[in-house]
Amino acid sequence: MADNVQIDNNDFVLSTEEKKQCLRQMAKKNRKILYVYERSLESDSGYDYKEYLKSLVLYATTSNNLFRGGLVNVIINLHSILQNDLEYAEIKKLVYENANYLSYFLKKTKESE
Numbered sequence: 001m002a003d004n005v006q007i008d009n010n011d012f013v014l015s016t017e018e019k020k021q022c023l024r025q026m027a028k029k030n031r032k033i034l035y036v037y038e039r040s041l042e043s044d045s046g047y048d049y050k051e052y053l054k055s056l057v058l059y060a061t062t063s064n065n066l067f068r069g070g071l072v073n074v075i076i077n078l079h080s081i082l083q084n085d086l087e088y089a090e091i092k093k094l095v096y097e098n099a100n101y102l103s104y105f106l107k108k109t110k111e112s113e
Contacts, residue, residue, distance in 0.1 A: 027102045053082040074098050
């Protein structure tokens with residue numbers, strides 16, 4: 001994020017470009033979930049998808065504040081993966097739902113320019 005983030009009534013205000021950058025970063029992290037999950041199934045990989053998801057939930061929750069609550073569905077899906085022992089197909093479904101939602105939100109942000 002840029003150094004020129006504005007604060008308005010104790011809320012951070014991002015420029016449109018900063019919002020797009022944040023959404024792109026979140027989409028990239030979201031896509032990586034399936035890779036990390038698959039690697040975490042390998043006993044000697046050192047990957048732990050639950051730990052990765054914890055950091056992603058934190059990122060999404062913080063971003064949600066910056067987007068005035070617009071990312072709640074993404075957070076719910078991430079939290080569902082984190083808190084439940086889901087099968088690969090169920091995780092994949094939630095990851096793709098998030099990808100679609102983030103893509104829509106990015107498009108909506110671009111249109112508001």
